[in-house]
Amino acid sequence: MAKIKLIDVANLAGVSKSTVSQYLNGRFDYMSDKTKVRIKLAVEELNYVPNPIARSLKLDKTKTIGVVVRDITGFYTSRTIRGIDDYCKTSDYNVLIYNTDVDPEVEARSLEALYQLRVDGIIIASSGENTDLIDKYIANGLPIVNFQLEHDGSEKSIIISDYRKAAFEATEYLIKLGHQRICFVTQDFSNVKSRRDRYLGYTDALNQYQLPIDEQLVQYWHRDSGFRNSPKIVLNEVNPPTAFFTQHLPITTELLAILNEANISIPDDVSLLGFDDIPMAEFFKVPVTVVTQNPYEIGREATKLLLNNIASEALYAQKVMIPCSLIERLSCKRI
Incomplete structure (x- = not known):
């Protein structure tokens, strides 16, 4: 099927190409009603579709x-x-x-x-x-x-999102619940300012409440390989965390799966606060407290x-x- 061109519309309507072009671009100032009707009928009869690339170039x-x-x-x-x-x-x-x-x-x-x-x-x-x-x-x-x-x-x-402020408020929330050993679970933040801002919000809250910054409580997760240290091992240490603060939805979901498999109860055995909401979290047996972005x-x-x-x-x-x-x-x- 041959492609319909602007000249085909012009010939059928009995007008020039420039007149058809003006009609298609909504410039009717000096165009009679009869001319507009003829062009409209020609466009419909030929099923003409303007070339968007050609129009954009103009x-x-x-x-x-x-x-x-x-x-x-x-x-x-x-x-x-x-x-x-x-x-x-x-x-x-x-x-x-x-x-x-x-x-x-x-x-x-x-x-x-x-x-x-x-x-x-x-x-x-x-x-x-x-x-x-x-x-x-x-x-x-x-x-x-x-x-x-x-x-x-x-x-x-x-x-x-205002990551630093959000991480501060989430950490402060856990501190006010009595948690002093809060495990911050993150991806590598050395080259990503937004991830580092979350870590700084976490340490800002610890500093404000005069809690020590323990690097053993900063744990890492990778998209391809998962947790660097298993959460089960972290919880079996001499002075384990009482809460996990996860920084990414996939971290939260993988952590939930590991804890469930190990029969570690939330929040009885350990509390959990995640960054980013979980779809349909309200239907979970234990709905997860989250920092939600917009x-x-x-x-x-x-x-x-x-x-x-x-x-x-x-x-x-x-x-x-x-x-x-x-x-x-x-x-x-x-x-």
Whole structure:
């Protein structure tokens, strides 16, 4: 089937190509009603669909943004994408989503593909490994907004949760319940500022309540290999923790599985407070107390900042901190 072109519509309607183009772009000021009707009928009869790429080249805007995420299936990420998409719908923008599975090479290819597609801007949850590439695109005039994690603090525009304050308040909550041996379970935070901010919030609370900072109570988890030290071994030490404070949803879920297998009861044997909510946690036998972020709001704010930069002649760097909330459930007990 031959592709219908603009000239075909013009010929059927008996007008010029430029007149059809003006009609399609909503410029009717000097167009008679009869001409508009003829063009409308010709478009419908030929089932003509305008070429969005050709139109974007003329208008210098594609009305499309790209979103690059680490794991599209994640609860946080899916809610963020929903916030992005909802805001775009109210602003007549389309969204292209790329999933990287935390692979820097896939991330780099995704950025290049979106750049080649001439998107008007990009929202990214970066791996932190493509800073130079991202900076190059920004220098070329492409607005880019980061979210989820701040890596080295050099991100030009970023929307993130207030991690340090949230970690402080969660640790303080456990301290006020009587816990003095709180195990902070995290991923390696040496090269990720957002993770380090959570650790600093934890130590801020310990310092404020004059509790010692014991590095043995800082335990590590890796996405591929799991816990560096088994939680069962940690709990069998001479002076074990009375509470775990986990910093990532997969850490919380893996810890729950290990404790359940070992018949270690929450909160009778050990309390648990997790960062990020667990889907349908209210149906658990012991619902978990969590620090919950607001990913939907983060998505909306990231999109708002990006579209403002797209509309502006100059790119403005901005860092926006979104507060977190503590949801008290049954996994933490007073001691």
